[in-house]
Amino acid sequence: MTSKTVMCPQCKHQITIEGNPGETVILTCPNCNLKGKFTFPGEKSTGSFSIQVNGLTKIFKDLKAVDNVSFNVRRGEIYGFLGPNGAGKTTTIKAMLGLIHTNSGEVKINGFSINGESINARKNVGFLPERVAFYENLTPLQTLHFFCELRGVDKSVARPLLKEVGLEEAIDRKVGTFSKGMIQLLGVAQALIGNPSVYVLDEPTSGLDARWAKIIRDKIKMLNERGATVLFSSHNLNEVENLADRVAIINKGKLIAEDTVTNLSKYLHMKPRLEITIKGLNGKIPDVISNFQGVEAVEVKGNILCITCESPIRAKVISSLEKAGLIIDNIKTIEPSLEDTFIKLIEGGGA
Amino acid sequence: MATINPRAIYTIAKKEFLDNIRNKWIILLTIIFIILIVVFSYVAGGQTGEDTFGNMQNTVFGLLGISSLLIPLIAIILGFSTISGEAESGALYVVLSYPIRRIEVLLGKLLGLGFVITASIFLGFGLGGIVIASTVGTQSFGGYIAFILLSIFLGFIYLSLAICISSYCKRRITSIGGGILVFFWGMIYGTVLMGIYFGMGHSMEDLMSGNIPDWFFNSVVFSPGDLYQTAVQRAFGVTTIDAAGFKFSIPEFLSTPVLLLSQIIWFTIPLILAYYFFKRRDI
Numbered sequence: 218m219t220s221k222t223v224m225c226p227q228c229k230h231q232i233t234i235e236g237n238p239g240e241t242v243i244l245t246c247p248n249c250n251l252k253g254k255f256t257f258p259g260e261k262s263t264g265s266f267s268i269q270v271n272g273l274t275k276i277f278k279d280l281k282a283v284d285n286v287s288f289n290v291r292r293g294e295i296y297g298f299l300g301p302n303g304a305g306k307t308t309t310i311k312a313m314l315g316l317i318h319t320n321s322g323e324v325k326i327n328g329f330s331i332n333g334e335s336i337n338a339r340k341n342v343g344f345l346p347e348r349v350a351f352y353e354n355l356t357p358l359q360t361l362h363f364f365c366e367l368r369g370v371d372k373s374v375a376r377p378l379l380k381e382v383g384l385e386e387a388i389d390r391k392v393g394t395f396s397k398g399m400i401q402l403l404g405v406a407q408a409l410i411g412n413p414s415v416y417v418l419d420e421p422t423s424g425l426d427a428r429w430a431k432i433i434r435d436k437i438k439m440l441n442e443r444g445a446t447v448l449f450s451s452h453n454l455n456e457v458e459n460l461a462d463r464v465a466i467i468n469k470g471k472l473i474a475e476d477t478v479t480n481l482s483k484y485l486h487m488k489p490r491l492e493i494t495i496k497g498l499n500g501k502i503p504d505v506i507s508n509f510q511g512v513e514a515v516e517v518k519g520n521i522l523c524i525t526c527e528s529p530i531r532a533k534v535i536s537s538l539e540k541a542g543l544i545i546d547n548i549k550t551i552e553p554s555l556e557d558t559f560i561k562l563i564e565g566g567g568a
Numbered sequence: 569m570a571t572i573n574p575r576a577i578y579t580i581a582k583k584e585f586l587d588n589i590r591n592k593w594i595i596l597l598t599i600i601f602i603i604l605i606v607v608f609s610y611v612a613g614g615q616t617g618e619d620t621f622g623n624m625q626n627t628v629f630g631l632l633g634i635s636s637l638l639i640p641l642i643a644i645i646l647g648f649s650t651i652s653g654e655a656e657s658g659a660l661y662v663v664l665s666y667p668i669r670r671i672e673v674l675l676g677k678l679l680g681l682g683f684v685i686t687a688s689i690f691l692g693f694g695l696g697g698i699v700i701a702s703t704v705g706t707q708s709f710g711g712y713i714a715f716i717l718l719s720i721f722l723g724f725i726y727l728s729l730a731i732c733i734s735s736y737c738k739r740r741i742t743s744i745g746g747g748i749l750v751f752f753w754g755m756i757y758g759t760v761l762m763g764i765y766f767g768m769g770h771s772m773e774d775l776m777s778g779n780i781p782d783w784f785f786n787s788v789v790f791s792p793g794d795l796y797q798t799a800v801q802r803a804f805g806v807t808t809i810d811a812a813g814f815k816f817s818i819p820e821f822l823s824t825p826v827l828l829l830s831q832i833i834w835f836t837i838p839l840i841l842a843y844y845f846f847k848r849r850d851i
Contacts, residue, residue, distance in 0.1 A: 350662075
């Protein structure tokens with residue numbers, strides 16, 4: 218951020234403004250109210266972030282769908298955007314792409330503001346909406362040709378893209394005859410047009426069967442390996458945990474956490490869980506464990522005893538169980554999952 | 569102000585054309601056009617005592633009533649859900665995530681859908697015109713060309729209205745309602761005027777004898793369909809209407825420039841409103 222003093226051409230009043238190289242700032246002279254704009258010299262510096270969201274707020278009538286949300290997505294990372302249904306994920310994504318008008322806040326993609334420089338901002342973004350639809354009377358090839366033209370990319374990329382997503386056999390069929398999975402794959406193909414550096418995928422595997430979902434997850438990994446930045450929203454915790462480098466959790470329009478899964482767990486002081494398989498347990502908590510000093514939580518699922526406690530207590534617990542004559546078949550330590558973290562955060566543990 | 573990219577408009581227009589030219593309703597209405605023009609031509613010939621095809625003017629005047637209903641219908645079918653329907657389905661999310669401005673999307677849609685109407689009218693009225701010209705000659709051929717152009721313009725006017733409704737309505741179902749309202753306004757406008765005329769104490773005899781006040785004629789500016797019919801009559805050089813027992817003159821006020829200007833206003837204002845609504849719309 219640099220500052221610059223400019224002179225009002227009308228009243229000669231000196232105005233000091235702040236901005237980044239290449240950034241255009243709209244200013245009003247405090248003395249004579251003359252409006253103008255100033256572009257800071259130099260090339261636009263995007264820093265290490267592909268997506269910058271700052272203070273985004275969207276209010277629908279009396280509902281605050283997105284409440285002062287800020288986060289940054291680093292260049293080349295997979296960023297999971299997680300939240301329960303109605304949390305504000307899709308609204309945030311739509312605002313990021315300028316599909317909806319926000320009440321306040323700013324979004325920059327590759328350093329370009331989605332409001333002031335929307336064409337430049339969207340030039341390098343591949344987007345897959347949650348509810349993707351195409352034109353029923355067009356074939357997938359015509360559909361991709363259309364999007365190639367919109368992006369200014371040679372139409373010859375369309376066929377290889379359809380092959381890449383496994384739709385080459387349906388190349389001459391009308392899109393109106395496609396299944397939901399095929400439409401989603403066509404959506405992925407259109408997002409890949411022109412090899413954008415940033416991908417925004419809203420619930421990319423939502424409503425798909427396991428086979429289609431896997432194809433799309435593999436595609437996300439492949440994009441990331443190519444060096445692209447991927448932001449994807451999901452309410453599938455396993456998916457986010459397996460794919461994302463970092464995770465943002467949104468609930469009731471507010472960003473309640475943002476970090477790696479491991480760091481989020483640490484932040485919430487979530488401990489690994491001990492899962493002990495005991496012969497003949499049959500859903501009953503052993504007496505020796507009830508009121509055991511240092512054990513924070515005990516749960517039984519059939520023959521599996523789940524215990525949450527600090528590491529030094531674990532050995533004592535196992536020893537006590539053996540002394541009590543219980544036959545231990547198996548012992549596993551389960552690290553806190555994203556699901557655990559998510560539930561704790563949603564329930565207010567991180568607030 | 570950012571410049572408009574004609575290439576983006578062309579891309580959207582081409583897609584709209586390709587997607588809608590195969591619309592079964594449009595194909596059906598085009599076939600109806602062709603059948604109608606041949607039938608009306610034959611009927612017009614019968615009215616003049618000839619057992620053959622009528623001349624172009626009689627055919628066109630016979631067709632005017634039905635074409636001023638069919639063309640708006642086609643335009644409304646094409647345009648009513650072009651924004652609201654695509655926003656609801658999700659197709660618009662993808663398009664607007666590309667480097668394209670909303671004004672370019674809107675103009676592309678207008679042109680693409682307008683070309684569908686143009687193709688339909690050219691095919692229907694053009695083929696019909698060739699048939700008549702080959703049987704009864706090319707008398708009033710200039711008027712016939714003007715009729716085709718005015719028909720296309722009527723299509724664009726209703727398209728502009730339909731896109732305006734589609735930009736304003738949040739849901740496809742509400743824009744269907746809006747489309748129906750606009751269509752029926754065109755249908756009932758004449759009846760409304762007659763109601764006002766008789767309500768002001770005029771009688772049927774007044775009407776039959778041509779005792780019609782200027783406001784009655786001048787109010788055609790509030791109905792694109794009536795403007796179209798009057799403009800077509802002017803294009804054939806007709807200043808006095810003598811049909812179905814009615815005989816009256818088209819007032820001087822309704823000159824060709826006034827008629828065209830009124831049509832341009834009917835086209836432009838809804839389009840400006842459509843852009844206003846679309847630009848502010850959350851997709």
